[in-house]
Each structure stands twice: as structure tokens, then as C-alpha cells.
Amino acid sequence: MISLAPSLELLLRPPRWIAANANPVWLATRVTVIRNLVGSPFVPEGTDRRRLLEQLEVLTDVLGAGARQAVFDDRGGTGWWSERALWPPILTEDARLYLSEREDRWLILGGQDHAVYSVVESSPGRVNLSDRVRTFEEAFSAVGEAAHDDEHGYLTSSPRRAGAGVGVELLFHLPGLMLTRQLRRLLSAAAQLGFWGTAIGPVGGGVVTLVNLVALRRGPGEILDSAERVGELLTGAEETARGALIADRRNLVEDGVGRSWGILSHGTHFEELEAGTLCSWLRLGRCLDLIRRPSLARINTALWSLQGDLLESLAGWRSLTPRRARGEVLARLGGR
Amino acid sequence: MNCDRCGSDEAVVRFIPAWGQDMALCETCLELVRSEAEWEMWLPSPSADFLYGLGVPSPLIRIAQRGEGPVCPECGTNWSDFAQDERLGCPTCYEVFDDHLRIFYRFHE
Numbered sequence: 001m002i003s004l005a006p007s008l009e010l011l012l013r014p015p016r017w018i019a020a021n022a023n024p025v026w027l028a029t030r031v032t033v034i035r036n037l038v039g040s041p042f043v044p045e046g047t048d049r050r051r052l053l054e055q056l057e058v059l060t061d062v063l064g065a066g067a068r069q070a071v072f073d074d075r076g077g078t079g080w081w082s083e084r085a086l087w088p089p090i091l092t093e094d095a096r097l098y099l100s101e102r103e104d105r106w107l108i109l110g111g112q113d114h115a116v117y118s119v120v121e122s123s124p125g126r127v128n129l130s131d132r133v134r135t136f137e138e139a140f141s142a143v144g145e146a147a148h149d150d151e152h153g154y155l156t157s158s159p160r161r162a163g164a165g166v167g168v169e170l171l172f173h174l175p176g177l178m179l180t181r182q183l184r185r186l187l188s189a190a191a192q193l194g195f196w197g198t199a200i201g202p203v204g205g206g207v208v209t210l211v212n213l214v215a216l217r218r219g220p221g222e223i224l225d226s227a228e229r230v231g232e233l234l235t236g237a238e239e240t241a242r243g244a245l246i247a248d249r250r251n252l253v254e255d256g257v258g259r260s261w262g263i264l265s266h267g268t269h270f271e272e273l274e275a276g277t278l279c280s281w282l283r284l285g286r287c288l289d290l291i292r293r294p295s296l297a298r299i300n301t302a303l304w305s306l307q308g309d310l311l312e313s314l315a316g317w318r319s320l321t322p323r324r325a326r327g328e329v330l331a332r333l334g335g336r
Numbered sequence: 337m338n339c340d341r342c343g344s345d346e347a348v349v350r351f352i353p354a355w356g357q358d359m360a361l362c363e364t365c366l367e368l369v370r371s372e373a374e375w376e377m378w379l380p381s382p383s384a385d386f387l388y389g390l391g392v393p394s395p396l397i398r399i400a401q402r403g404e405g406p407v408c409p410e411c412g413t414n415w416s417d418f419a420q421d422e423r424l425g426c427p428t429c430y431e432v433f434d435d436h437l438r439i440f441y442r443f444h445e
Contacts, residue, residue: 042426
């Protein structure tokens with residue numbers, strides 16, 4: 001068992017796929033597979049629910065050695081983990097959550113669907129993702145027949161995911177496209193490939209998530225192919241934008257990076273968007289070799305841990321204001 | 337149900353963006369929100385049945401009165417349940433609500 005009760009220690013120890021991420025642009029790809037067994041409601045109750053959970057328990061094998069069930073407490077609830085995983089809050093209160101040792105794979109049993117399996121790669125990782133999806137599908141088919149029909153494909157509690165029963169999310173850091181005002185155009189281009197982008201509001205500073213909204217009459221392989229094209233498109237454009245910034249406006253970039261480091265080093269009360277934007281500048285500066293410290297891992301941790309809901313949980317627990325909690329997190333990360 | 341924008345008790349649609357809280361709007365606020373250009377950049381021809389808030393298109397679900405619309409004989413889900421949380425109860429719901437769900441499938445066309 002792993003406790004996911006909110007704590008400063010847990011906040012400063014994010015999952016390795018984000019903390020140890022050295023990719024300058026494409027931070028992560030996450031694939032989620034949703035499956036339900038035939039002959040049962042999506043959320044069975046009572047005896048049927050217990051029987052279903054027992055039947056599905058064997059699926060935890062796909063998480064490998066060291067997998068653990070996560071437990072929550074009243075202070076953080078399940079929302080805390082949803083934010084920790086940068087994942088929309090689909091975890092119902094009485095669902096069972098199992099995490100792999102590195103927290104890069106997880107399995108939800110008995111939530112809004114019978115089984116939801118997610119895997120994150122902190123790089124494009126196309127082959128690895130396909131293999132892991134296939135492993136889960138094989139494990140599920142060994143448990144029983146999946147709810148499926150010819151018109152809708154795999155049937156899920158949300159009609160948004162019917163079809164492949166697969167969701168793919170892409171996480172990027174795109175400050176170059178933001179600074180050169182090209183982000184909107186590039187996200188429109190990604191939309192033509194079936195992926196819809198939105199900035200992660202609480203983080204700000206050019207961290208952008210794209211999600212596939214098209215799963216009907218497509219297989220996981222096709223969706224991953226589109227994801228790869230989107231990734232190549234945005235990575236190429238961001239690298240070009242960063243190159244142009246250094247060539248044409250190096251002074252401006254150096255000023256933004258230095259100013260951000262100064263404020264983060266000495267400030268104590270930060271608003272959410274401000275903190276996210278400053279950390280984004282630092283990450284850009286580190287990736288462009290304009291600064292030697294802090295480490296990329298430390299910047300990633302700061303960007304991740306500054307999310308509003310995470311801090312709200314921490315603030316509520318420690319009787320701090322979110323602004324003060326944000327300052328405390330940054331102080332700890334900066335070694336102050 | 338109250339409109340989340342103006343607080344009146346005449347919300348007519350709900351939508352659930354891929355990220356963020358679900359939201360209910362009355363007719364007046366729906367038109368006002370539509371007239372703001374913020375989300376229209378994402379698609380070349382925004383549809384009347386979608387709202388492009390937060391950059392992610394979301395189907396507008398007409399709010400139904402309790403008991404209004406079809407009811408799934410397998411799990412008892414009715415359309416007003418679905419309008420509350422955008423969740424179907426069982427595989428049979430796909431047949432029962434087929435006409436109502438077509439708006440979701442337009443993403444895929």
C-alpha cells in the first residue's frame with residue numbers, strides 16, 4: 001500500500017516520468033485503455049460489484065513487480081492523486097487504484113468503468129506504448145469478453161471514448177511558440193490530426209496538453225500514429241522557434257530567464273500563473289544552456305508541484321494560504 | 337438548474353470540457369459565450385451543437401427534466417441522468433439513447 005495523503009514531502013517527490021524528464025519539448029505521452037465486461041452495468045453495486053472486482057484483480061499483474069494499491073485519506077481525497085498524475089479527475093471515491101513502482105502505469109478498477117489502464121512514457125516511446133496496450137488487452141481478454149459492438153466499438157461509460165476505447169494525451173513545453181505567437185496556429189494544425197490542445201491552466205507558461213477526441217472506427221495503432229505526427233509537428237516548430245529566438249532576440253530571452261530566476265530566488269508569495277510562467281522561463285533557459293542551475297529535474301518538479309489543486313490540498317492541510325504554500329514549495333526547491 | 341454564469345434558474349444546456357468543471361448555461365449566456373471569439377479559433381466552422389470553451393470542443397447536452405426522454409430497461413438510466421454527468425449506465429444505453437448520442441459521434445466524422 002502507498003499512502004497518497006497530501007504532504008509537502010510527497011509534493012516535492014513527483015513521479016519520475018515528470019521529475020527526471022530531460023526532453024526539452026515533448027514531455028510525455030500517456031495512453032489510457034478503457035474496457036468493460038459484457039453483461040454488467042458500468043458501475044455495478046453490492047454483490048455484483050464485489051464479484052467484478054475479484055474477477056478483475058488479476059489485471060494488476062500488468063503493472064509488474066512492485067505494484068501497490070494506493071490509499072487516500074480525508075484530507076486529500078482522490079482529487080489529490082488526479083492532480084499528482086496530471087490526470088482529469090475520473091477516479092471515483094470507492095474505486096481501487098493500483099500504481100506501478102515508478103508511477104508510470106496505473107490501473108483503476110471499479111471506477112466509472114470496470115477497468116481503466118494508463119501508461120505514461122516520458123518520451124515519444126511509440127513501440128513501448130503499443131506493447132503495453134497490447135499486454136493489457138490480452139490480459140483483459142483472458143478475464144472475460146469485453147463489451148463491444150460493430151457500430152460503436154468498445155463500449156465505455158463516456159460516449160467520448162467509445163470506439164477504440166483509448167485516450168491518448170500528449171504533454172509539451174512550448175514556450176518558444178508562445179513567445180513567437182505561433183502556438184494558436186500550430187494547435188489548429190494539430191486539430192486537423194484529431195488532437196485538441198489546451199494549456200494546462202494552473203501551470204501556465206507554455207505547458208500544453210493535447211488529447212485525442214476521435215476514437216470511433218479507429219484502432220489504438222492509428223491513434224498513436226496520429227499522436228506521433230502531432231509530436232513531430234510541434235517539436236519541430238518549437239525547436240525552430242527557439243532557434244529563431246536565440247538568433248534574433250537573445251537579449252530578450254536572457255533577460256526573461258535571469259529575471260525569472262531572481263524573482264523565484266527571492267520571492268515568498270506567488271500567484272499561480274506568475275509562478276508557472278517564471279518556472280517556464282527557467283526551463284527554457286536551462287534547455288538553451290543559458291543557465292547551469294537549477295537542474296532540469298528541480299525545475300520540472302517546481303512546474304509540476306505549483307499546480308493550484310495540489311497546493312490547495314497542501315494549504316488546507318497545513319493552514320497556509322495557497323500563495324504562501326507556493327512560496328514554501330519554491331523555497332524548498334531553491335534550497336533557501 | 338441554475339446558470340453558472342448569471343445565476344438565473346433557467347439553464348438549458350450543460351457541457352463538460354475535457355478539462356475543467358462542467359458548466360450549465362441559460363439561453364442568454366449561451367449566446368453571449370458563443371459570440372466571444374475565444375474558442376472559435378480551434379475549428380474552421382464551429383457547430384451550433386458544440387461549445388469550444390477552453391480550446392476543447394464539447395457537445396452541448398440539452399438539460400432534460402427528470403423522467404423526460406427514454407429510459408434504459410437494463411440499468412434504469414434516463415436522459416436527465418446522463419445530462420447530469422455525461423455517463424451511460426450500461427452497454428444497452430448505447431441502443432436506447434442512440435439518437436441523443438449522435439452529437440458525440442460527429443467528432444469522429
